Amino acid sequence: MDYILIAELAVSGLFVGLMYALVSLGIVLIYKTSGLVNLAQGAMAMTGGYVTWAIAAGLGAPMWIAIMAALVVMFGAGMMVERLALRRMIGQPVIMTIMLTLGIEIMLRGLMPGVFGAAVKRLDIGIPQAPLFLGELLINRATLIGGVISLGLIVLSLAFFNSRYGVVMRAVADDQTASWSVGIRVERAIAVAWGLGAVMATSAGILWGATQGVDWSLSLLLVKALAIAILGGLDSIPGVLLAGLIVGVAESLATGIIDPLVGGGTRDIVASVIILVTLLLKPHGLFGREHIERV
């Protein structure tokens, strides 16, 4: 057994898991406020990556301006999704609204490569590619920096939900009718949640785009994000953090330990197994709240 390799895979998995968790965070933010699972989160991450690349490469803007501009554009886009599409679905069965987000996912997955070209795009945010060694242990700089930024954004989200507006959003999540009755603008709170979800997706799209390039395959992050959200609990930010680490490390170790035994292909199975096992054994996830309705 190569213990250095195992340690390296575990450390890599921790950082990758944090980057997955950032995608998942958007799903949780939206679910916490509106009670909807956004199945377009992967495609929104991809779109954020494309928009950043388009501003940087197409308009020739410095990367930091491109990133800021993309975050603003995508915040607006997230709010518009709520305003133009989801608000019209009020009164419809929840499943129809979830299907609508799936429709947005499929549309974006076709639209973005169609508009910007299907070839992989380079998104250089200035992370050096040279390996970083701690003794014999190699740390991948791209995932290290991506993981640290993701952790920062997750902590920031926790702080936001304890702020004044965060309390408003939690109130909306708890009871929309009661929130209306005390004068809270519920639609606006939900729209802000969608905007923030899009910002998280864009941040993830930029970090993953800097790691692997920008193309349609960024949208595949949805599966990992769903696994993390389900495992952590759809309405729990700390849950996302812990579940991200679990999924990242489990995937990484499975690739290193199980792949050689079975001939490969276990990395993607890990996320699917986590979804299945969690739903069967603990449907509300590790930290999710159980909703008990009085009938």
Add this chain to the structure above:
Amino acid sequence: MAVNRRIFVSGTAATLAAPALIPSHAFGQDKVIRFTMAQDFTRIYTFVTSEYSQGQRDYFTLINERGGVNGHRIQADVADHANDLPRAIEAYERGKREGAVLCDPLSTPVARALVPRALEDKINLITAFSGRSDAADGSAFPYVLPLSINYWTQAGLIVDHFAKVAGGSLRGKKIVFVHIDTPFGKEPLPILQVLAQRQGFELVTFPYTPPGNDQAAIWPQVRRARPDFVMFWGAGVGQTVAMTEAIRNGLPMDRVSSSVWMSESDMEVVGKAAAKGVMKVEPCASGRDPKPIKDILAEVVAKGKGAGPEAKIGTAYYNYGVQMASLMVEGVRKAFEKSPNGPITGAWLNEGLRSISNFTAEGMLPPTTVTKEDHQGGGQGRISQWDGTKFVPITGWFTANQDVVWGEVKKYSEEFRRTGK
């Protein structure tokens, strides 16, 4: 005779239906030779198709501007099959109905699905850099023509080059093979296993899940395996991620090589300077120096008749398209030499394609000879290395390990003969 409504409707319907009913050889009278170029522009092969198709169309325009072949224009019917079998089959059938004598789908699953139809319909199915490697055996696949080095030959060329770099022998060395976990990615494995046994090197394989956008857990294992050489095998995002991870893991890039699926665009994604040293197999010369490319720039692009962005002219994949188009046109020339009066059918073109001899497209290709037995064209390619700005050939055109390659070709083509699979 008075024209009543029934006669008018019948006459109009007959007029509209007539073109579809005209047999293919009638197009010879219009002096047009039709090729079906339904390819995947929108789904899996997007990384290559637009440049490849642009190269093909520009070359056909060059030939047509010069008066065609024997007074016949080449008409390339371009469509998008999106790597979707029903759409691809529909495009193939439409091409057949309209008199196409050749089809180039540039997709392994589509090519595999079309093999039985092409063999039955006697339409030339071009499977360059795709399809079945055993289609090199022309006696088993008379109408399936790779016209270029298959994946087995490419793996054989890389191993041969590694041996030269290692001082003539790979005995005791370790080669790591990182590949996408699909039939395409696994294709070189039988050749590599035989070569490992024969040449005494250790082969270690690492499959990654498609499409290959996340290989973070693969490359630390590659590095820890302490390989002497690394071969990686994928396409699109899988290739750029593989290169990026190799760099991030500190592997020496001048010991890393891939197949024909690497282009200048990939280097931009990875970082031109960081990727310096990485090697690839070249089936034809890249850049703008080859004579056909210069001719296209002067006679097609300068007249505003180019099929796409000028910046893409001379890229690896653009030149692959020109390579294939030039071989198709050479096949047409040879067919006219053999049967000047046609009729222009798939069988007529097949005779021409299978008598291409020592063709180099004015120095752009390795000498290519296609026979009724060898549809690979002789199996020559070369190794090129990225110097930070462009791919530079570091070998001449050569072929290697063809005894092993043809052993596999015959094994699988015999099975096809026996079982049809």
